[in-house]
Amino acid sequence: xxxxxxxxxxxMRIVLLASLFTACSNEQMAEHPPATANxxxxxxxxxxxxxxxxxxxxxxEQFTATSGHRVEIAARGPKHIVVPELRRGHAHLLAVxxxxxxxxxxxxxxxxxxxxxxxxDFVIVGPPDDPAEIQNLEDASEALRRIIASRSxxxxxxxxxxxEVLHDLLESAQLQLDAEHTLVxxxxxxxxMLMVAGKEGAYTIVGRIPFLSGKxxxxxLAIMVQGDPRLRRPYVVVVANDQSLDPQDLAAxxxxxxxxxSPAAQEFIAEYGHGRYDDRPLFFPVVVE
Numbered sequence: 001x002x003x004x005x006x007x008x009x010x011x012m013r014i015v016l017l018a019s020l021f022t023a024c025s026n027e028q029m030a031e032h033p034p035a036t037a038n039x040x041x042x043x044x045x046x047x048x049x050x051x052x053x054x055x056x057x058x059x060x061e062q063f064t065a066t067s068g069h070r071v072e073i074a075a076r077g078p079k080h081i082v083v084p085e086l087r088r089g090h091a092h093l094l095a096v097x098x099x100x101x102x103x104x105x106x107x108x109x110x111x112x113x114x115x116x117x118x119x120x121d122f123v124i125v126g127p128p129d130d131p132a133e134i135q136n137l138e139d140a141s142e143a144l145r146r147i148i149a150s151r152s153x154x155x156x157x158x159x160x161x162x163x164e165v166l167h168d169l170l171e172s173a174q175l176q177l178d179a180e181h182t183l184v185x186x187x188x189x190x191x192x193m194l195m196v197a198g199k200e201g202a203y204t205i206v207g208r209i210p211f212l213s214g215k216x217x218x219x220x221l222a223i224m225v226q227g228d229p230r231l232r233r234p235y236v237v238v239v240a241n242d243q244s245l246d247p248q249d250l251a252a253x254x255x256x257x258x259x260x261x262s263p264a265a266q267e268f269i270a271e272y273g274h275g276r277y278d279d280r281p282l283f284f285p286v287v288v289e
Contacts, residue, residue, distance in 0.1 A: 039068035040252040045082035045091035092253035111238035124225035126203035141173035153202035212277035
């Protein structure tokens with residue numbers, strides 16, 4: 001049927017404008033599901049890996065569907081980027097690895113109720129010729145014992161909590177590093193650490209997700225050891241404690257923090273990303289009593 005005139009009555013104009021608005025908004029609405037009439041918008045500061053993998057967005061969409069509150073990523077990146085965003089009052093909620101920076105925010109009264117809600121994991125990588133013969137071991141402490149005993153090079157670095165994981169493994173097995181064959185870099189730059197390890201033919205500890213995803217250059221290094229629960233590191237969530245923020249927004253943030261530890265969220269986390277890079281999930285749940 002052809003229209004004989006370009007002039008439309010008012011109701012028809014409204015219908016067409018609504019259709020155009022809906023079409024142009026589909027992509028944005030898919031990324032940020034709208035809140036209900038009574039819903040709030042929760043601004044979140046999130047460490048990069050949670051957003052890069054899509055886990056945070058999917059958990060946010062599930063929470064929106066059940067609560068009506070919208071979850072928005074206000075800041076993403078390493079801890080030195082996202083923790084200050086909460087301190088400045090730019091975020092209602094913060095999700096990062098357990099670290100001094102977030103505990104100090106709680107100690108300073110700027111955040112409350114730190115709760116672990118998920119874990120990611122590290123792997124031990126090394127040169128393909130594997131001089132310490134540790135490939136396919138599942139006991140990370142035994143792998144370190146062999147690296148030390150074989151006088152192979154080991155790179156120790158501060159990137160993304162790798163040093164804390166290494167310290168716990170050494171302490172639990174009562175091992176001491178061989179100073180002559182240990183390379184120490186205190187910089188917090190994961191990419192540069194892998195470049196050094198590759199050049200030196202050294203073993204080191206690195207996050208499994210960025211290594212497998214290609215976010216970090218592999219530098220001819222290969223995964224040698226993975227799967228030991230002691231290689232896992234927890235994420236914590238805290239809610240802002242800021243009187244300048246709307247109390248209803250903070251109440252919604254507390255609801256979301258609780259949701260992350262709910263059985264439904266924990267079951268989702270346990271299977272999320274399974275098979276994307278290997279036969280393991282990308283994240284691991286926590287024990288919630």
